[in-house]
Amino acid sequence: MAKSKTVFVCQNCGSESPKWIGKCYSCGEWNTYVEEIAIVGKQSGSLSASPSSASARTKPVPVNEVAVDQVPRIDTRIGEFNRVLGGGMVPGALVLLGGEPGIGKSTLVLQMAMQLTSHTVLYVSGEESPQQIKLRADRLSKDQGAHCLVVSETSLEKIINHIDNTNPGLLIIDSVQTMEREGVESAPGSVSQIRECTAAILRVAKERSLPVLLIGHINKEGSLAGPKVLEHMVDVVLQFEGDRHYMYRILRSIKNRFGSTSEIGIFEMQGNGLREVTNPSEMLLAHQDEDMSGIAIAAAIEGMRPFLIEVQALASTAAYGTPQRSSTGFDLRRLNMLLAVLEKRAGFKLAAKDVFLNIAGGLRVSDPAIDLSVVSAVLSSNTDLSVSREVCLTGEVGLSGEIRPVTRIEQRIGEAEKLGFKTIVVPRYNKGIDFKKFDIRVVQAGKLEEAFKQLFA
Ligand code: TYD
Ligand code: MG
Numbered sequence: 001m002a003k004s005k006t007v008f009v010c011q012n013c014g015s016e017s018p019k020w021i022g023k024c025y026s027c028g029e030w031n032t033y034v035e036e037i038a039i040v041g042k043q044s045g046s047l048s049a050s051p052s053s054a055s056a057r058t059k060p061v062p063v064n065e066v067a068v069d070q071v072p073r074i075d076t077r078i079g080e081f082n083r084v085l086g087g088g089m090v091p092g093a094l095v096l097l098g099g100e101p102g103i104g105k106s107t108l109v110l111q112m113a114m115q116l117t118s119h120t121v122l123y124v125s126g127e128e129s130p131q132q133i134k135l136r137a138d139r140l141s142k143d144q145g146a147h148c149l150v151v152s153e154t155s156l157e158k159i160i161n162h163i164d165n166t167n168p169g170l171l172i173i174d175s176v177q178t179m180e181r182e183g184v185e186s187a188p189g190s191v192s193q194i195r196e197c198t199a200a201i202l203r204v205a206k207e208r209s210l211p212v213l214l215i216g217h218i219n220k221e222g223s224l225a226g227p228k229v230l231e232h233m234v235d236v237v238l239q240f241e242g243d244r245h246y247m248y249r250i251l252r253s254i255k256n257r258f259g260s261t262s263e264i265g266i267f268e269m270q271g272n273g274l275r276e277v278t279n280p281s282e283m284l285l286a287h288q289d290e291d292m293s294g295i296a297i298a299a300a301i302e303g304m305r306p307f308l309i310e311v312q313a314l315a316s317t318a319a320y321g322t323p324q325r326s327s328t329g330f331d332l333r334r335l336n337m338l339l340a341v342l343e344k345r346a347g348f349k350l351a352a353k354d355v356f357l358n359i360a361g362g363l364r365v366s367d368p369a370i371d372l373s374v375v376s377a378v379l380s381s382n383t384d385l386s387v388s389r390e391v392c393l394t395g396e397v398g399l400s401g402e403i404r405p406v407t408r409i410e411q412r413i414g415e416a417e418k419l420g421f422k423t424i425v426v427p428r429y430n431k432g433i434d435f436k437k438f439d440i441r442v443v444q445a446g447k448l449e450e451a452f453k454q455l456f457a
Helices: 051-057 079-085 105-115 130-140 156-166 191-208 228-233 280-284 332-345 368-383 409-418 448-456
Strands: 006-010 033-037 094-099 121-125 148-152 170-174 212-217 236-241 248-256 264-270 273-276 295-302 305-317 325-328 353-359 391-393 423-427 441-445
Touching: 006 191, 033 191, 079 236, 079 248, 079 264, 094 105, 094 191, 094 228, 105 121, 105 130, 105 170, 105 212, 105 273, 121 130, 121 156, 130 148, 156 191, 170 191, 191 212, 191 228, 280 305, 295 368, 295 409, 305 368, 305 409, 325 332, 332 353, 332 368, 332 448, 353 368, 368 391, 368 448, 391 448, 409 423, 423 448, 441 448
Parallel strands: 094 212, 094 236, 121 148, 121 170, 170 212, 295 391, 325 353, 391 423, 423 441
Antiparallel strands: 006 033, 236 248, 248 264, 264 273, 295 305, 305 353
């Protein structure tokens, strides 16, 4: 028997090296090289390589003469999922769905599979037995599910056999880390296995115009486990995220060859599966009538949708020398920056205070327009003066204490008005907007002091 050759492969980016190295020269990550058995020569052609179609495809043509047959997108029957995909699944597209363990990836795809009665769905699971899938399916849906075929399988060759035999309209693979291909000697989940298996699935998907949903795990650093190579190969990368202790889940698009990446889908995990949240604001605002200190409402935009979100802060005298700063759902460095601005530009003494910040509902918000409500909540807690619950705020805070303009201000004001707020504080520098057309009172503020005067007068 020939001696098998080994190479070291970066588990982050897929670069190879003949010997072990500590730092990847390609992606710069440390300690990511793992010894894998090299794939010698070409793979056997058993996975339906079709040379005839290749030669037909390789003639250059002017782009305006390329024939496109308008393929209808497949409606997934889950509105929020369609929204993130840009209108539904595209035939032949490879969609990678990533997320931490237990966040609800299998639940989401099974729910979709059960509802997609118009297509034969092949659900391949390398993690659960058909019995387990059946138990979950019973919880999720009352439908019979005769169109949804389940199989517990990890061998790529057998999966491709099943595709040939059942001719599905949608293929689901849970998860890509469990698949293994014969002839690739590395363990399932290694870069070589993932790359080879995904490439083979990709070929089948494109040949048959079969849409494929791949589930992928996320590693402890929060990126899709294994390799960046995977993200390059697929057409769409979606991420399912949320705090496991809360019921809200957000589906984000990181890459989409067929649509925008700015959309998000919001779900709520319930006892019988995921429920779509079409009106996020109403759920995210805690329903209290009393005014309380330390709370400010922000008019934020995540994806394309405006929603109002509650920012809670607690500032208390530090018990130890170094004050603690902690934040949930908001960037801690940004919080530190905002506290420094409050200290230096607005003259509030926060250096000896512990500051805790929390975005209600377990959401992670990256919209800078919530800055103004973050500083207002901190200040409200520090002075023990409440911000009226009829007021909401939007604005980015700059280093000199100025309130900087935000995007899509009219949508934010519209959402606040719709939810019955009486006043909204907006940046003065958002010019060219006719605020008179709104029924809500719009207060323009150029500096922090002006906003505070409005809130705490
Ligand atoms: P799961 O889809 O198995 O997560 P993943 O595939 O991402 O690892 O879902 C895991 C969690 O969802 C599990 O801890 C229980 C919860 N869950 C519900 O709350 N309601 C339900 O109807 C289902 C099916 C799961
Ligand atoms: Mg799962």
